[in-house]
Amino acid sequence: MYKKNLSPDFFSKKHFFRIGFYKEEPQISVAGIYIVEIKNNLIDVKSLILKLQMPGLYLHIPFCTKACLYCDFHFSTLLATKTEMVNAICKEIELRKDYLGENKINTIYFGGGTPSLLNEKELNLIFETINKHFTVEENAEITLEANPDDLKKANLQILKSVGINRLSIGLQSFLEDELKWMNRTHTAKESVECVKIAQQAGFNNISVDLIYGSKFQTLQTWQAALKQIEELNVQHLSCYNLTVEEKTALGKLVELKKENEVDDDLSAQQFLYLSEWAKTSGFDHYEISNLGKENYFSRHNTSYWEGEYYLGLGPSAHSYNGNSRQWNVSNNTVYMKSISEEKSFSEKEMLDERKKFNEYVLTRLRTKWGIDPQYMSTHFKRQINIHFEKRAEIEMANRNLLRVKGNLVLSPQAKLFADRIAQNFFL
Ligand SMILES: C[S@@+](CC[C@H](N)C(=O)[O-])C[C@H]1O[C@@H](n2cnc3c(N)ncnc32)[C@H](O)[C@@H]1O
Numbered sequence: 001m002y003k004k005n006l007s008p009d010f011f012s013k014k015h016f017f018r019i020g021f022y023k024e025e026p027q028i029s030v031a032g033i034y035i036v037e038i039k040n041n042l043i044d045v046k047s048l049i050l051k052l053q054m055p056g057l058y059l060h061i062p063f064c065t066k067a068c069l070y071c072d073f074h075f076s077t078l079l080a081t082k083t084e085m086v087n088a089i090c091k092e093i094e095l096r097k098d099y100l101g102e103n104k105i106n107t108i109y110f111g112g113g114t115p116s117l118l119n120e121k122e123l124n125l126i127f128e129t130i131n132k133h134f135t136v137e138e139n140a141e142i143t144l145e146a147n148p149d150d151l152k153k154a155n156l157q158i159l160k161s162v163g164i165n166r167l168s169i170g171l172q173s174f175l176e177d178e179l180k181w182m183n184r185t186h187t188a189k190e191s192v193e194c195v196k197i198a199q200q201a202g203f204n205n206i207s208v209d210l211i212y213g214s215k216f217q218t219l220q221t222w223q224a225a226l227k228q229i230e231e232l233n234v235q236h237l238s239c240y241n242l243t244v245e246e247k248t249a250l251g252k253l254v255e256l257k258k259e260n261e262v263d264d265d266l267s268a269q270q271f272l273y274l275s276e277w278a279k280t281s282g283f284d285h286y287e288i289s290n291l292g293k294e295n296y297f298s299r300h301n302t303s304y305w306e307g308e309y310y311l312g313l314g315p316s317a318h319s320y321n322g323n324s325r326q327w328n329v330s331n332n333t334v335y336m337k338s339i340s341e342e343k344s345f346s347e348k349e350m351l352d353e354r355k356k357f358n359e360y361v362l363t364r365l366r367t368k369w370g371i372d373p374q375y376m377s378t379h380f381k382r383q384i385n386i387h388f389e390k391r392a393e394i395e396m397a398n399r400n401l402l403r404v405k406g407n408l409v410l411s412p413q414a415k416l417f418a419d420r421i422a423q424n425f426f427l
């Protein structure tokens, strides 16, 4: 089930007193889930971390059959090294088994690239290695990103049998000419069919990805796509505004003026329609790009926005442990070679209070829960809180921010400029 946002109650005294002992000297005590500073018989909340960590594992599978026109995620089309890569990822699991401490794994996410290219043997090896080095929660959410053309009956049975309980399928579009333009490996007909076969195979937690804003997508075709989603009866939907990334084929075509930039006004209309559509179709638009039915929000992605720790495995994968972020090299050959020689394959950035604040504002403003003033006052210094309050006054006066149940959330119009508004807060 989806884990609720931390409520102010979480910080109430009853949680503090669970620690159950007092000492004269200031000290930090770790009592299972809470870290508390105790001074002169008074519990000082300033260093309270108060997080029951429910960490996640992210595994990046860096292979694709073909390169899509728009995509700048890390992948290679040289599939010959896939098994060697799986072995390297398993070695990384072993090398980094202590990164998340003793916490049980709450979510596992196979992203890519195209994780649906993994065969049974490769998947089994990965799960065996995970289970050897981590304790996975019994009801863990285990997601695999899949391309429609990989979702055949036999493959689906394999995915089920290894423990995948959530599929994220990259449909992207229901328009044949747009799929061709994108250089996708599937047709519109296959998009619809694969969801149905997955449902028949027993998958009852399915997310699909759509892209809006391209020259093929009018407001009418977008409305028709969302109607199609209703008929597919999926539990979750991610909708991404087409982004022209510099180093992609699309980026180069735009640079050469062979393709146009994305039409922002049309994208805005499509986004606003999506938000309105959600209200009548049983979806909750809980994050700018994500919509879910009740109890079907992505637990893995939500945990990123809630500051949970995660261990990212495979080339280009990122990790976070509360104090630092780490990212692996985005090169398959260098990654595999470094792993086999036990050399460093990642870079690290320590997160100071300024960076933590900027990240908190950026990620939380994208969600329907917004910024929690209680969290702000327990996690950030007074000066940062004063800066935040001043800025929030301005954004509220400009009608970009609203107060909802005490939290500060973006107004519907301001969601179109979420990142820009977050930047107004940056230190
Ligand atoms: C990294 S892909 C992996 C999923 C899978 N390989 C697939 O293509 O179906 C995750 C999602 O990011 C989205 N995406 C990738 N590049 C994008 C771009 N430039 N603009 C908008 N969405 C993009 C696509 O919707 C895609 O399904």
Ligand code: SF4
Pocket: 063, 064, 065, 066, 067, 068, 071, 072, 073, 075, 112, 113, 114, 147, 170
């Ligand atoms: S969108 Fe998916 S299939 Fe296409 S190149 Fe990116 S990761 Fe690969």
